[in-house]
Amino acid sequence: xxxxxxxxxxxxxxxAVRWPAWLFAAGAHVxxxxxxxxxxxxxxxxxxxxxNMWNYPAAHFLVQYDSLYFVAIAQHGYLxxxxxxxxxxxxxxxxxxxxxxxxSVWVFLALQAIAFGxxxxxxxxxxxxxxxxxxxxAWAVWxxxxxxxLVYYSAPYAELWTMLGALAAVEWWCTKHPGLSxxxxxxxxxxxxxxxxxxxxxxxxxxxxxxxxxxxRLMAAVGWGMGLVVGVGLYMGYLGWRFGHPLWFSTExxxxxxxxxxxxxxxxxxxxxxxxxxxxxxYRMLVVMTLLLVVGLVAAVxxxxxxxxxWVQGVAWYAVLGILLPMSxxxxxxxxxSTVRLLSDYFPAYLGLAALAVRYRGVGAGLLALFVLLGGxxxxxxxxxxxxx
Numbered sequence: 001x002x003x004x005x006x007x008x009x010x011x012x013x014x015x016a017v018r019w020p021a022w023l024f025a026a027g028a029h030v031x032x033x034x035x036x037x038x039x040x041x042x043x044x045x046x047x048x049x050x051x052n053m054w055n056y057p058a059a060h061f062l063v064q065y066d067s068l069y070f071v072a073i074a075q076h077g078y079l080x081x082x083x084x085x086x087x088x089x090x091x092x093x094x095x096x097x098x099x100x101x102x103x104s105v106w107v108f109l110a111l112q113a114i115a116f117g118x119x120x121x122x123x124x125x126x127x128x129x130x131x132x133x134x135x136x137x138a139w140a141v142w143x144x145x146x147x148x149x150l151v152y153y154s155a156p157y158a159e160l161w162t163m164l165g166a167l168a169a170v171e172w173w174c175t176k177h178p179g180l181s182x183x184x185x186x187x188x189x190x191x192x193x194x195x196x197x198x199x200x201x202x203x204x205x206x207x208x209x210x211x212x213x214x215x216x217r218l219m220a221a222v223g224w225g226m227g228l229v230v231g232v233g234l235y236m237g238y239l240g241w242r243f244g245h246p247l248w249f250s251t252e253x254x255x256x257x258x259x260x261x262x263x264x265x266x267x268x269x270x271x272x273x274x275x276x277x278x279x280x281x282x283y284r285m286l287v288v289m290t291l292l293l294v295v296g297l298v299a300a301v302x303x304x305x306x307x308x309x310x311w312v313q314g315v316a317w318y319a320v321l322g323i324l325l326p327m328s329x330x331x332x333x334x335x336x337x338s339t340v341r342l343l344s345d346y347f348p349a350y351l352g353l354a355a356l357a358v359r360y361r362g363v364g365a366g367l368l369a370l371f372v373l374l375g376g377x378x379x380x381x382x383x384x385x386x387x388x389x
C-alpha cells in the first residue's frame with residue numbers, strides 16, 4: 001500500500017515516501033468518485049434542487065451546493081446577484097481567489113487534484129513521524145484518501161486546502177523551516193474559519209519553549225501562529241474596507257438565510273441518533289460516519305497526550321478542537337448539518353484510526369471497506385444533486 005520506513009530520531013534522516021505508493025491511494029479516491037458518478041442511478045428532480053439552491057441551474061458534476069457559492073463569489077465578488085448582502089461572506093476567500101485566478105472550474109479541479117495528491121503525501125510524512133509501527137503510515141493515507149466525506153476533497157470546497165495548509169505547516173516545522181510554516185498559515189487562515197484552529201499546534205510549541213527557556217523556538221512558534229493572525233486579518237480588513245463590517249462572516253452565520261449556530265457539544269449527534277432510530281432517511285449513515293471520525297480523533301488524543309514531543313501534543317490538542325467544533329455546530333433544520341464534512345478535515349482522525357488498524361487485526365480492512373461504502377454513497381448523493389453534508 002504505502003512503502004515507508006521506520007520513524008528515525010531526526011527528521012533529516014527520514015526515508016522518502018515512494019511515489020507509486022501514496023499515488024495509489026489518490027488514484028483509488030478518483031475511482032470511487034467516478035464509480036459514484038457513473039454507477040449509482042440517482043435522478044433528483046429540478047424541483048428538489050430549486051428548493052435547496054438559489055442558482056441550481058448552474059450545478060453540474062462536482063459543482064454542487066457550497067461550490068456554487070464559491071463559483072459565484074469568484075465571478076461577482078462578495079455582492080452576488082440573487083443573494084442578500086452579507087450572505088456570501090461566510091465563505092472565506094481562498095477558494096474563490098483560486099477559481100478567479102484559474103478562470104475555469106475545470107482548471108481549478110485539475111489544480112485541486114494535484115493538491116489532493118500532495119495531501120496524501122503529507123499525511124504519510126506526518127504519520128511516519130507520529131508512529132513508527134510498520135504499516136501505520138499506509139493505513140493513515142488510505143483512510144484519508146477514502147474517508148466518508150471524500151467527495152469534498154475533489155469538489156470546489158475549502159476542506160482540502162485547510163488540511164493541506166495544516167499538514168504543510170507541520171511538515172515545515174518538523175524540517176526546521178518555521179518561516180515557511182508561518183507563510184503557508186496565512187493561506188490556511190483564508191480557507192475557512194476552522195483553519196484558525198491549527199494555531200493550537202504552534203501555541204503548544206510556544207508554551208513548551210517558554211518552559212524550557214528556548215527563546216529561539218519560542219519566537220519561531222509565535223511566528224507560525226502570527227501567520228494565521230495575518231491571514232484572518234487580511235479578510236477582516238477587506239470586509240471592513242469594502243463593507244464597513246470586518247466580522248460580517250461571523251455575525252452572518254445566524255442570519256435568516258443560514259439559520260446556523262452553536263449548540264451543546266454532542267447534542268446534534270444525539271438528535272441525529274434519535275432521527276436515525278425513527279427511520280428518517282440518511283441519518284443512520286450520517287451517525288455512523290460521525291462516530292467513526294470521532295473515534296479516530298479520540299484515539300489521536302490518547303496517543304498524543306502520552307507523547308513528549310511538543311508538536312505531537314499540539315496535534316492532540318488540535319484533535320480535541322476537531323471534536324468540539326464540529327460537534328457544536330448545527331442549523332435549525334438539520335442537527336448534523338456539515339458535521340461529517342467538518343470532522344473529516346482534521347488529519348489526526350486518520351492517525352488515530354490507523355493506530356487502531358495496526359493494533360487490532362482486521363480493524364483496518366473493515367474500516368477501509370466501510371469507508372469506501374460510506375464515501376462512495378455520500379459521493380453519489382452529492383454528485384447527483386442530493387444534499388449530503
